[in-house]
Amino acid sequence: MSFTDDPDVERLEAAYGRYLEAWGAWMVGHHRGLAGEKRLASALVKARRTLGTLLAARRWNALAADDEAAVRTLRACLPDLDAWARPLDGRVFADSADDATMRGGTEPDGHDSVAALRRAAFDAWGQAMATLAVGSERFDRLTVTSMLAREDDEARRRALFLSMEPAWRSLNGDDTPDSSYRRLLAASAARWAGEGSPIEANARSLGMDPATVEPTMRRVLHAFREVAIGPGLVEPWDYRHRVGELARRLDTLVPLHRLREINDAHLRSIGADPTALAIGYDIHPRADRPVIPTAFTVSEDIAFRGPDGSWTPARPWVFATYAEGGIGNLEELLHESGHALHYAAIRARPAMFTWPPDQTAFVEAIADVVGWTTHEPAFLREHLGVEVTARESVIARFGGVALDVAWTLFELELHRHPDRSPNQTWAEIVEGDLGIRGHPEWSWWAGRGQLIDGPGYLANYALGAMVVAAIRARLRAIRGDWSLGDPGWYAQVSEALLRYGGGRSPRSLLATFLEGPVTADQLIANIEEAG
DSSP: SSOOOOOHHHHHHHHHHHHHHHHHHHHHHHHHSSOOOHHHHHHHOOOHHHHHHHHHTTTOSSSHHHHHHHHHHHHEEEEEEEHOOGGGTTOOOOTTGGGGGGGHHHHTSSSHHHHHHHHHHHHHHHHHHHHEETEEEEEHHHHHHHHHHHOOHHHHHHHHTTTTTTHHHHHTTTSSSTHHHHHHHHHHHHHHHHHOHHHHHHHHHTTTTGGHHHHHHHHHHHHHHHTOOOOSBBBBHHHHHHHHHHHHHGGGSSSSHHHHHHHHHHHHHHHHTTTTTTOOEEEETTTTTTOOOOOOOOEESSSOOOTTSSEOOOOOEEEESSSSSSSHHHHHHHHHHHHHHHHHHHHGGGSSSSSSSGGHHHHHHHHHHHHHHGOHHHHHHHOOOOOOOOOHHHHHHHHHHHHHHHHHHHHHHHOOOOTTTTHEEEEEEEEIIIIIOTTTTTTTTOHHHHHHHHHTTTTHHHHHHHHHHHHHHHHHHHOOOOTOTTHHHHHHHHIIIIITGGOOHHHHHHHHSSSOOOSSSHHHHHHTTTT
């Protein structure tokens, strides 16, 4: 069933749908370590080449309004999609002239490929974070992060923290201008200067004035510091311990085998059975698949509307590397499941199946609407049989959010002033706003892969936190608390917020659902519950 009366748009959109399915098939096949990767890569390149030829064949103007929006959205999505898929590195397609830099063109100095440098930096960082050494022991990044919250011996915490130093150094060396990170920063800063900041674009898409982002982020940090840290400074290896009281108490109650058990039980209880929705999970390390240093979710295919108007939903896949259980990994798994629920709910034309970059904060917020339930006292009572105070819940939930907010300020400052030292910039922010001793002798800000492969991406979690707090408060007012289950929850949320894909602006969706603008007020009120 066609979504347009324009035959050229119909052909273009069909080609885009085939590209998305080839992209999803390669992403899933590659990250699962399946046989036939060369065949999948060849199909992906072929689909992208066909799409590029159609895009370049005409000027896509004088279209009907819906078709114009569809073409604009698919073109906006292409750079990020192309950048994720290794088989497309360095390739030039018929439509590539205007955005070659995003897909393996050159940096401003005309020598190094940005895509190749970004890929190499991410791979080196990811490999280092997968093999962290503490004496004779070996851990991965997620395991060390969770251990920092649980370990009571300060010297041991310091050793765990510094085990990540080789990964920091792989990215930023001695903090000199020729480090991989600072070369990538120069490229992304030039792009932001010419095209605008993705952080500002996402704020605008949510209905926020971009000029309010930095002062709002500082308000959030100051609120959290007041309830969780106090007036002094904590060492960076002590921060997760300070905010990790809940993890220390409960992590042993969430062994590795219970992650999926609790995740699936909760999804079923809100009317989103992962088996019925055909959600795939590949979340444990094994030798026959690539290193996956950062959890993510993709869709293997797209939603398809048949001739009779009925829909075949997309099939999402969640990827992660969980070597142990714990509350933190459970929250991340539920967050990724939130992304999967979003994909599974989409009922939109192919051009709108993906979200343009300025809707990323909204997409991350939707995932956290699911993920934040992890710390609800009623949820923990139901699944772990324990009682949790409001203070424990709030500090555990927002300890990670506070770091995302700090990274947002970090990237904004460095992209304004790319010649500044990242180490010094980070030290000033975490000491001045969050209460963590800065230690500019180390590049310890380099703890998240998104800083490499998605400049500005971490701000989506920070901006999204305001949206999550507002959506959850509104849902609670409409339906009550769903921590113990609500079989109609997923259907209502899908209808109100999820089914549109990139077809409706977050500003419009949120204004209707929230009956007002997005602000930080609900988020700060949630934080102050711990006071």
